[in-house]
Structure formats: C-alpha cells, structure tokens
Amino acid sequence: MEKRFLGKTGLEVSVIGFGGIPIQKLDKEKAIDLIKELSIQGINFIDTARGYTVSEELIGYGLEKVGRDKFVLATKSMARDYEGMKNEIETSLNNLKTKCIDLYQLHNVRTEAEYDNIIGEDGALKALEESKAEGKIKHIGITSHDLNILEKAIESGYFETIQFPYNPVERQAEELFERANKLGMGVIVMKPLAGGAIINAALSLRFVLENSNISSAIPGMDSIEQIKENAKVGNEYKRLSDAEREIILAEAKDLGTEFCRRCGYCAPCPQGIDIPVQFLMEGYYSRYNLKDWAKERYTSFTNKASDCIECGQCETRCPYDLPIRKMLKKVVNILG
Structure with missing residues (x-):
C-alpha cells in the first residue's frame, strides 16, 4: 500500500484509509473481520468518531484482536468545552481499548462562534492540549465542511491536521489543501466517493490521490469486498488516463451540486424516513x-x-x- 506522511506528525498513513461511519451497522464479529481485512490489505489508517454510535467500540474489538500497533488511529468529538472534551477523550480511550490515540480531532466545526468557544479559555482545545501533554493523544486535528472555518484553523497554528470533503464533484478546497501542505499539516479527505453517490469508485479515489497535497482518503466501508476494492487503488496506484478522467468528470457534472452524501447527520427524522x-x-x-x-x-x-x-x-x-x-x-x- 502506498503511504504518505500525515504532515509533520511523523505518522506514515496508507493513502486509502478506513472511514468508520458504516461499521456501526455491523455486529461485533463482522466488525472484527473488517479490521483484520484492513491489516491484510495494507490499510493502516482508521478514522472514527464519538458521534458514530458504536463505531469506536466495534473498532476497539478489532484492534484488540488484530493488534493496536498495526494502525494509526484517529477519532473525533463534537464537544466544544473543556470538561466535555476531557470526558470524551476518556470515553474514546476506553471504547478503542488503547492507552493512546494517534490523532484526536474536533468534529464538524460549523460556525465561528463554535470555533471561538473551542479555542477559548475553557474550550475543548485546552483539554486536547492537556491530554497531549499527558500522552493520551499524540496529535490534534480539526474537521469541518466550511472552508472559512478551516482557513482560520490552518493559519492559527493550533492544529496538525485538517479533514474536509473532496472528490471530483467537490473541489472547492484545492487551494486550501495546498496551503495546509505548505505549512506541514496533514490533509485527510472525507467523502472521496461523494458519500457513495459516485458509482465509478476506483476512478474517484484515483482522482483524489492525484492531488499530492492529500495524505489519505477515507471512504466509509462496511464489507470485506469494499475494503479489497478500495485497497486495490492504493496497492496498485496509477494516475488516470485522459479517457478515465473524462469518464469521472462527466459523472461529476451529471451529479451537480444538490446531492446527498449519505453522511446521516440529518437523522433522526420525526416521521421515520430514512x-x-x-x-x-x-x-x-x-x-x-x-x-x-x-x-x-x-x-x-x-x-x-x-x-x-x-x-x-x-x-x-x-x-x-x-x-x-x-x-x-x-x-x-x-x-x-
């Protein structure tokens, strides 16, 4: 599996990582099988979150069976205050059955008010910095779907990684990725398949990885077949041909801008609609x-x-x- 450095963290991560949202739909044994398959296929980067219901716990079972040392482990929390984040970090450590998490991220920071709270005197950043000093986490990152928020985060010097959507449809962060890379920040790409909306998955992943500013792309996967298919892109990586680029860009154009990435944040619907x-x-x-x-x-x-x-x-x-x-x-x- 091709690997790239996650900015200046010193962590070397597989270009195809494991997005931990869909694993929450599986049972314990199937989750363990998935983590085993990641190791077999050379995927060493796992990204999950406190907000993904039982994702952390299921990944923890897998790490226990396969070996914590085989993976670079990232999680994240929506906590915005000091006490809340301190509690979330302890919960994550317990769920993931580890003494240290490689990357802990502030999850989906949406507004400037949230950002200001996070970096304030009693904000979540203080808890992350303390936990880093204590050896409970190694590095601090931030995720968002808002370019302005990440632009502030990149220039602040507080964070070592950023995470943002990127795929052939959503390319608005290309300049931001370049700036982050120049500053030595790791760049993690969520939604590399536009939340499953893109059918030509391998072409989309190859498109994403052509951007040298990107450290790792993390498609969500809930089956061994998906892991094998996506890992193949990193294990046998090659740039797109002109014909392949035309195909994936045509699909992106057809999708337009109003499409669902299937992130699930809209749930639950009071009427029970999926x-x-x-x-x-x-x-x-x-x-x-x-x-x-x-x-x-x-x-x-x-x-x-x-x-x-x-x-x-x-x-x-x-x-x-x-x-x-x-x-x-x-x-x-x-x-x-």
Whole structure:
C-alpha cells in the first residue's frame, strides 16, 4: 500500500484509509473481520468518531484482536468545552481499548462562534492540549465542511491536521489543501466517493490521490469486498488516463451540486424516513437506469418521502445545507 506522511506528525498513513461511519451497522464479529481485512490489505489508517454510535467500540474489538500497533488511529468529538472534551477523550480511550490515540480531532466545526468557544479559555482545545501533554493523544486535528472555518484553523497554528470533503464533484478546497501542505499539516479527505453517490469508485479515489497535497482518503466501508476494492487503488496506484478522467468528470457534472452524501447527520427524522435512502433510490432511478428496481424498492418502504411533513429539522443538521424538503418533493414526483 502506498503511504504518505500525515504532515509533520511523523505518522506514515496508507493513502486509502478506513472511514468508520458504516461499521456501526455491523455486529461485533463482522466488525472484527473488517479490521483484520484492513491489516491484510495494507490499510493502516482508521478514522472514527464519538458521534458514530458504536463505531469506536466495534473498532476497539478489532484492534484488540488484530493488534493496536498495526494502525494509526484517529477519532473525533463534537464537544466544544473543556470538561466535555476531557470526558470524551476518556470515553474514546476506553471504547478503542488503547492507552493512546494517534490523532484526536474536533468534529464538524460549523460556525465561528463554535470555533471561538473551542479555542477559548475553557474550550475543548485546552483539554486536547492537556491530554497531549499527558500522552493520551499524540496529535490534534480539526474537521469541518466550511472552508472559512478551516482557513482560520490552518493559519492559527493550533492544529496538525485538517479533514474536509473532496472528490471530483467537490473541489472547492484545492487551494486550501495546498496551503495546509505548505505549512506541514496533514490533509485527510472525507467523502472521496461523494458519500457513495459516485458509482465509478476506483476512478474517484484515483482522482483524489492525484492531488499530492492529500495524505489519505477515507471512504466509509462496511464489507470485506469494499475494503479489497478500495485497497486495490492504493496497492496498485496509477494516475488516470485522459479517457478515465473524462469518464469521472462527466459523472461529476451529471451529479451537480444538490446531492446527498449519505453522511446521516440529518437523522433522526420525526416521521421515520430514512432520508439518504430516498435520495439513493431516486439516483438509481434517474441516473443509473435501474428504474423498475428503484421503484419497487421505494414502494416497499414503510416510511418514504411522501410522508414528509416539512418540519425542516433535517435541514438544520445537514452540514452541506441541502434543501432537503425540496429534494424530497422531487423524490415524490419521480417515485410517488
């Protein structure tokens, strides 16, 4: 597996990492099998979060079986204050069954007010710095979906890594990545497959890795087959041909800007609608010539887009500020 340095941290990470969101859907034994397969395929970078329900615990079981020393381990928390972050770090250490976490990140910082709280006198950054001094964590990072927030973070000198979405559709951070790299910061890419919206997965990953400012891309994976397919990109890496680049850029153009990355932050819906799945079915129907299958699947759902009461709770949680209510209406118009 090709490896790159995570900025000036000294950590050498696989260019394909493991995104820990989907593992929360598995049971303990299947989760352990996934962690074993990561080691077999040469993937040494794992990224999870306190907010991914049981993801940390399941990864912890896998680390216990496979060996903590085989992985560079990253997690993150939404805590913004000192006491909250101190507690979160202890929980993460316990869940992951480790004495030290390689990278602890501030998770999804969305507003300047949040950022100011974090770096304030009783903010979460103070707790992270103390834990680093105590040897409980090695490095401090930050994740966001807002370019302005990460621009401030990069210039602050507080953080050693950043994490931001990047794929053939979402390329707005390219200059920011270059600046971070020049300052010696590690650059971690979330959503390298646009949350599963991109069908040509290998081409998308290769597109991402062509950017030399990027340290690692972390697609979410919940099966051994996905691990093998994605790891192959790092194990047999080659740049895109002109024809392949045309294919992946055409797909990106077709997706447009209003599409769901399936991050799940919109949940829970008060009406029990699995919102990302509604958009997935519409995508299969509209873009991938699976009309009958998508219609049949959609019709079988107990709760579907037509049950939306337009309360708007989902939109307040969406890190991409998508007009979810409008998008659900489109699903209803197409699928019923």
